[in-house]
Amino acid sequence: MSARAKKEAPLVKQVITNNEEISPGVHVISFKRNSDFLPGQVVKIGVDTDHAPRIYSICSGNQEDEIRILFNIKDDGFLTPKMAAMIPGDILYVSEPYGSFLGTSEPxxxxxxxxxxxxxxxxxxxxxxxxxxxxxxxxxxxxxxxxxxxxxxxxxxxxxxxxxxxxxxxxxxxxxxxxxxxxxxxxxxxxxxxxxxxxxxxxxxxxxxxxxxxxxxxxxxx
CATH class of the missing domain: 3.40.50.80 (Nucleotide-binding domain of ferredoxin-NADP reductase (FNR) module)
Known part of the structure; x- marks a missing residue:
């Protein structure tokens, strides 16, 4: 989750395809890629429409079929414990990718x-x-x-x-x-x-x- 200038981005429903705990308390959650993005960009994610979404960097290649998100569980947080408990078929609310922390071909x-x-x-x-x-x-x-x-x-x-x-x-x-x-x-x-x-x-x-x-x-x- 990252600190950036706020940007209004509508959230759409995305069906979770996988949720893997890759290290204690650290998960990679996946859903189908429905739009293009540039490597380094982010999305806003929510588990419902009643609570403010949070911002996460995309953690997958921009030619892959799915978008993956890497996150660690914040025990005192609202969002990440709920995300960690989700299973394939559950719904996330996700914005279009955006952001300016962009990788290039330069050294x-x-x-x-x-x-x-x-x-x-x-x-x-x-x-x-x-x-x-x-x-x-x-x-x-x-x-x-x-x-x-x-x-x-x-x-x-x-x-x-x-x-x-x-x-x-x-x-x-x-x-x-x-x-x-x-x-x-x-x-x-x-x-x-x-x-x-x-x-x-x-x-x-x-x-x-x-x-x-x-x-x-x-x-x-x-």
């Missing part, structure tokens, strides 16, 4: 924490991962969503950072720790997606190290 670094990997996975599945480095930071090893596919496809350009557990081929620390250890940064665009603290810290670090502010594109999840 770039994609930097995410937690479920902030969703738009980057959509970009990857849409075929624009060439010349990209994906850095994903999480607390626990079981939170590297889609890691087998990404590791197989992106190889050394897929970097995992874990702050509370250790494993081979995983950097032991936060995304900011990993970046601070690098002696130089390439002259590319930097896409940041995740919690506000990470986005602000990484943005400030990049600027301090000479990255042009115009080359930093940020998306904050809350």
């Amino acid at each position: 770039a670094w994609w930097i995410a924490t937690g479920t902030g990997i969703a738009p980057f996975y959509a970009m990857y599945r849409s075929g624009i991962s060439e010349n990209k480095t994906l850095i994903h930071g999480v607390r626990h090893l079981n939170q590297f969503y889609f890691e087998d596919e990404l590791e197989w496809s992106m190889g050394k350009n897929y970097v995992r950072c874990c702050s509370q557990e250790q494993s081979c081929d995983v950097f032991p620390g936060r995304v900011t720790d990993y970046l601070e250890n690098l002696t130089e940064l390439p002259d590319v665009k930097y896409y940041l997606c995740g919690k506000a603290l990470m986005v602000v810290e990484v943005r400030d670090m990049l600027i301090e190290r000479g990255v042009d502010y115009a080359n930093i594109i940020a998306e904050i999840y809350f």
Whole structure:
């Protein structure tokens, strides 16, 4: 779920085709794709018409038959516990895709924490991962969503950072720790997606190290 400028978008009924728990408390919910979208865009989602919808990044390729949404359950929330309990055939209310956090074919670094990997996975599945480095930071090893596919496809350009557990081929620390250890940064665009603290810290670090502010594109999840 992402913080963006509000935009009025009518919601239409979508029939759930699948709901998979891919990690404890983390789900991918699917429904048929009825419109085109650009990788990185979002949709508004509600479970009824009486409560305000929330915004989620699309987590699937733009040529796939279904749209998938990655989300984690907020125990004190209204929407996500209900979404997590849904089964195929249930109804969601979904807007048309929109948004400006868009992937391109240019060389770039994609930097995410937690479920902030969703738009980057959509970009990857849409075929624009060439010349990209994906850095994903999480607390626990079981939170590297889609890691087998990404590791197989992106190889050394897929970097995992874990702050509370250790494993081979995983950097032991936060995304900011990993970046601070690098002696130089390439002259590319930097896409940041995740919690506000990470986005602000990484943005400030990049600027301090000479990255042009115009080359930093940020998306904050809350």
